[in-house]
Amino acid sequence: MNITQSIIIIKQDHSGAEVWRYDGKVITRAEDRLVVEAFFDREDMLFHGMWLRRGDRFIETYYFERWYNIFEIRARENDQLRGWYCNIASPAEFDGRYMSYRDLALDLLVFPDGRQLVLDEDEFDDLPLTQAQRHKAQRALLELQTRFR
Amino acid sequence: MAIISVHNIHKTFEKTCALCGVTFGINAGEIVALLGPSGCGKSTLLDIIAGLQAPDQGEVRWQGKSLGNTPAHQRNFGLMFQNYALFPHKNVFSNIAFGLQMAKATPDKIQTRVNELLALTGLDGYARRNIATLSGGEQQRVALARSLAPTPRLLMLDEPLGSLDRTLREQLLGELKHILRKTRQTTLYVTHDQEEAFALANRVVIMQKGQVAQIGEPETIYRQPDSPFVARFLGFDNLYAARARGGVIQTEFGKFPAPGQIEGKVTLLIRSDRFEIGISGPHQLRGRVTGRSFRGSVCRLELTIHETTLHADFPSQQGNIPLIGENIILSYAPGESLQVFDDEHNAIDNHHQTRP
Structure with a gap:
């Protein structure tokens, strides 16, 4: 991986506590979004029927105004699409070096055949969010579900 | 010697040359404005210096040493964007503290530094304010404070005043200049607005279609634009196609004395203010x-x-x-009013000019 254009991506929980950080290479920067490329660096795992393997390519789109981000996941060996993993999250914040977002637990997993799976609804229900945050998150999920239909 | 420099930077997008061999440097503590119309490549160049894009060719150097292997987050360059300057879901304090928190600075250090910046930018007492309650000018000051907080060795501002109205822009420009000079902050200021560039910068780099059209101090550029493009960009519109022969410039509306040795097709600039x-x-x-x-x-x-x-x-x-x-x-006095560019669009030394 060419590290020269890499920034640090920081995932936080709903309260702003850091969950993890990793390097990503900037593919595109636009007014409303940042697209980065990162590689899966954990043990191989079967995630709700979708294999994620070390070295898989994640093309991650972060939005500065939308309440979600979208990871397109491609297989390391042949770049074949494994699917999309979408985080419901606060809009991303980027200062040119660091990009962070607060994850709001809700996820949408979309398989290459179009099948959709909403994950962690119970966890989302238990989060101490404001009415407005909860509303934004639910609207974001609906928007994503529509986009991938 | 320049503390930060770009050398022969090339970048092509889909066969279009966005940057075609750009070279210039910035001295320590200097404010350089990168000025050009939209699409001239200035934002791409800023991304390359920041480390957000890689050049196809050429190098960015810090004190003469290539930054080719230094990722964006290790360059210690600050960036202030026009459009997503602020984080609306954070208060003033958290916005300014962002870079320090992400770099895991201690809470004490963060508190001290944020207080310094609040004072510097005239925002004392604003720490807990919600971003949405601030005026446009106050928001810009928070954005500036945030980009200065990690004490960047180079600050890059991308059209920071672009969206503000004229009066506010002029006021903020004055404040910005004062702050940057006071902190001796090495700065690259990207803008399409020549008044902004000229008012703020020690030197201006004018870009045209991915190339440097002229570099110099504002007054020098204004007095001696190097090409018809620069002249037109600065608002000089008395530019005429002409022909030089035997010391005379012939235009469709009369003859003018030619400066020095020049023959053939030329472009004549007649300054409107002399x-x-x-x-x-x-x-x-x-x-x-x-x-x-x-x-x-x-x-x-x-x-x-x-x-x-x-x-x-x-x-x-x-x-x-x-x-x-x-x-x-x-x-008119020819030495003051006339400037001639040859067919290649290079300026011909004028009567009064004393360039070496």
Whole structure:
């Protein structure tokens, strides 16, 4: 991986506590979004029927105004699409070096055949969010579900 | 020697050359403005310096050493964007503290530094304020404070005042200049607005279609634009296709004395702000006033000479500025008023110029 254009991506929980950080290479920067490329660096795992393997390519789109981000996941060996993993999250914040977002637990997993799976609804229900945050998150999920239909 | 420099930077997008060999440097503590129309490649260059894009060719160097293997987050360059300058879901304190928190600075250090910046930017007492309650000018000051918080060794501002109205822009420009000079912050300021660039920068780099058109101090560039492009970009619009022969420049509307040795096709620039009304020397233009517009400190006349239009600006407080329909004589001093560019669009040394 060419590290020269890499920034640090920081995932936080709903309260702003850091969950993890990793390097990503900037593919595109636009007014409303940042697209980065990162590689899966954990043990191989079967995630709700979708294999994620070390070295898989994640093309991650972060939005500065939308309440979600979208990871397109491609297989390391042949770049074949494994699917999309979408985080419901606060809009991303980027200062040119660091990009962070607060994850709001809700996820949408979309398989290459179009099948959709909403994950962690119970966890989302238990989060101490404001009415407005909860509303934004639910609207974001609906928007994503529509986009991938 | 320049502390930060770009060398022969090339970048192509889908066969279009966005940057075609850009080279310049910035000295420590200097403010350089990167000025050009939209699409000239300035934002791409800023991304390359920041480390957000890689050049196809060329290098960014810090104190002469290549940054080719230094990722964006390790360059210690600050960036202030026009559009997503602030994080609306954080208060003023958290916005300014962002870079320090992400770099895991201690809470004490963060508190001290944020307080310093609040004071520097005139935002004392604003720490807990919600971003949405701030005026446009206050928001810009928070954005500046945030980009300065990690003490960047280079600050890059991308059209930071682009979205603000004129009065506010001028006020903030003054504050910005004061803060950057006071902190001796090495700065690259990207803008398409020449007034902004000229008012703020120690030196200006004018870009055109991915190349550097001219580099220099604002006054020098203004006095001696290097090409018709720069002249036009600075608002000089008396530019005419002409032919030079035997010391004379022949235009469709008259002859002018040629500066030095020049033959063939040329472009003649006649400065609009150096005319005198009436006869005050041998070099004169005669025409009819076909337009007259009041522009605050200057009054602009449109003069028609043999179907060619020429603009002449006079201080508004000057008496007896001719009226529409009058036939007038304007005098000029060739060394002050005329500039000639050859067919390659290079400036030809002018009568009065003392360039080495």
